[in-house]
Amino acid sequence: MTRTVYVNGEYLPEDEAKVSIFDRGFLFADAVYEVTSVLDGKLIDFEGHAVRLDRSLNELDMPSPCSKDELLEIHRKLVELNGIEEGLIYLQVSRGSDGDRDFVFPAEGTPPSLVLFTQNKPGLADNPAAKKGAKIISIEDIRWGRRDIKTVQLLYPSMGKMMAKKAGCDDAWLIEDGHVTEGTSNNAYFVKNGKIVTRPLSNDILHGITRAAVLRLAEEAQMEIEERLFTIDEAKEADEAFTTSASAFVMPVVEIDGVQLGDGTPGPIAKRLREIYLEESRKKAI
Numbered sequence: 001m002t003r004t005v006y007v008n009g010e011y012l013p014e015d016e017a018k019v020s021i022f023d024r025g026f027l028f029a030d031a032v033y034e035v036t037s038v039l040d041g042k043l044i045d046f047e048g049h050a051v052r053l054d055r056s057l058n059e060l061d062m063p064s065p066c067s068k069d070e071l072l073e074i075h076r077k078l079v080e081l082n083g084i085e086e087g088l089i090y091l092q093v094s095r096g097s098d099g100d101r102d103f104v105f106p107a108e109g110t111p112p113s114l115v116l117f118t119q120n121k122p123g124l125a126d127n128p129a130a131k132k133g134a135k136i137i138s139i140e141d142i143r144w145g146r147r148d149i150k151t152v153q154l155l156y157p158s159m160g161k162m163m164a165k166k167a168g169c170d171d172a173w174l175i176e177d178g179h180v181t182e183g184t185s186n187n188a189y190f191v192k193n194g195k196i197v198t199r200p201l202s203n204d205i206l207h208g209i210t211r212a213a214v215l216r217l218a219e220e221a222q223m224e225i226e227e228r229l230f231t232i233d234e235a236k237e238a239d240e241a242f243t244t245s246a247s248a249f250v251m252p253v254v255e256i257d258g259v260q261l262g263d264g265t266p267g268p269i270a271k272r273l274r275e276i277y278l279e280e281s282r283k284k285a286i
């Protein structure tokens with residue numbers, strides 16, 4: 001089935017959708033994005049993603065392409081038109097184009113460009129990878145200093161995934177000044193003696209929407225949480241580890257740099273948090 005996508009006010013078959021070759025997202029990675037998951041044909045944490053999108057736009061002085069209500073309507077319409085029961089919606093806003101390449105931002109009033117498309121992923125919640133757990137490698141974090149803004153500068157994260165793949169692993173965790181920042185496309189956690197440890201929010205990491213929900217649910221379940229810097233060696237000595245993201249929810253980690261965690265299968269806290277998160281998300285989905 002050909003996907004129906006959304007481009008600047010129009011719903012079109014994917015092969016008819018067009019953006020300018022001068023679009024600043026294309027030429028300068030001058031664009032921000034969001035990925036929202038869909039379960040049971042409904043949006044997970046739409047509000048959180050809409051608020052973070054607004055923040056990303058504000059931090060970059062980029063105009064907003066439309067209201068939150070309009071965004072919600074576009075998301076819902078794409079889910080319906082593409083018959084998505086489980087999957088993802090990708091949204092990208094770029095600073096648009098004034099018809100040429102120029103480092104200087106285009107004149108005020110230049111409309112931003114808004115693109116959304118769906119990714120159909122049946123079995124996203126029941127992902128077999130989550131039952132096996134992920135193997136990760138650690139690599140240096142050489143990304144820019146504003147990782148709290150969700151920009152489309154994803155070359156290095158993409159290279160990190162390829163480095164992991166080459167090493168026979170699933171993903172990479174990024175290290176800066178001896179401490180883990182986050183995964184290539186997820187937030188990172190380890191668990192030792194029942195305590196969940198994760199890096200505190202700052203400009204160094206993306207403020208994950210799944211992170212916020214999972215930490216809230218962990219707290220409600222009386223789990224102990226510590227937000228602090230941590231090293232990869234601490235994570236290697238942990239009882240278990242996991243990542244969170246809108247695309248993989250809570251993903252257990254079973255190996256770091258060749259070191260097996262626990263008995264090499266997903267740990268009880270990661271498994272429990274995945275269950276609670278999915279259950280709660282389904283209840284609150286809109």
Ligand code: PDD
Binds near residue numbers: 035182183206
């Ligand atoms: N990535 N950290 C980074 C660097 C990310 O790219 C992501 C999400 C996260 C988790 O954020 P959230 O819980 O809001 O999804 C953390 C998305 C899923 C992606 O690029 O596909």
